[in-house]
Amino acid sequence: MSMLNTILVVDDDQSIVELLRDFLENDNFHVMTACDTEQAWGILQQHSIDCVVLDIMMPGQNGFELCRRIRAESNVPILFLSARSDDVDKIRGLTLGGDDYIVKTASPGEIVARVKAVLRRSASRQTMDEKVLDYGRLQLNLSAREVVVEGKNVELTPKEYELLRYFAEHPRHVFSYEQLLAKFWDGVGDRHTIRVHLSRLREKIEFDPNHPQFLINVWGVGYRFEGG
Secondary structure (H helix, E strand, O other): OOOOOOEEEOOOOOOHHHHHHHHHHHHHOOEEEEEHHHHHHHHHOOOOOOOOEEOOOOOOOOOOHHHHHOOOOOOOEEEEEEEOOOOOHHHHHHOOOOOOOEEOOOOOHHHHHHHHHHHHHHHHOOOOOOEEEEOOEEEEEEOOOEEEEOEOOOOOHHHHHHHHHHOOOOOOOOHHHHHHHHOOOOOOOOHHHHHHHHHHHHHHHOOOOOOOOOOEEEEEOOOEEEEO
C-alpha cells in the first residue's frame, strides 16, 4: 500500500489507537487519529481520508451518529470497531452504511488486512474501462461510478455499489452466500451481513423492495440479478 492511503482511526482508548497506528504505519499507511466524533468530523472536513476505522461507544456522540453524518456527504469506506459482538450492533452499523464490522478481540493484523481489502476494491474501481450497463429503468456508468434509476442519480455506499456492479455484470447468475462473503468480506461475516446490505440496496434501486425486480432472493442459496 502507498503512503497516499490515509486512514483515520477514531477511538477514545488511546492504547488501541497507538496499537493500530503502529501496525498501519508498519504497512506504509498514513494514519490520523481522533479521540471523539467531533474531532474526527473536523479532520474529515479538512483532509482527504481513504478509510475510517470507527469505534462505536465513545463519550458524547457515538460512532453510529458519526457514520450517519459521514454518509450524508461521503462514500468513504467505514469499518466499525466495537467491543460488542452481538448481531444488533452489527446489523445497525451495516444498515447505517458501514462497510465492515470488526470486534476488538480481532488481532491488529486482521484489522489491517480488512483495511487493505477495502482499499484494494476501491483502487480497482479507479481502473475501470468506460462502460455503461443498461437495464431499462436502471443504468450503471462504470467509469463514472454512477447509478441511475428512472433518470435520477442514486447515491450508494462503496459496498452497495460493488455488490450491484457484480450482480449487474453477471445477470441471472446465482451467487451463494458463501461466494458473496468470500468476495466482498474476505470470508468474514454471516448471512445477516449480506441480507442487510442487499435489503438496503433494494430500498434504493427497486420500485417495490418487497417485490424486487432486479435483486432476486434464491431461497436457501443466495441471490441473482434478474436484469429487469
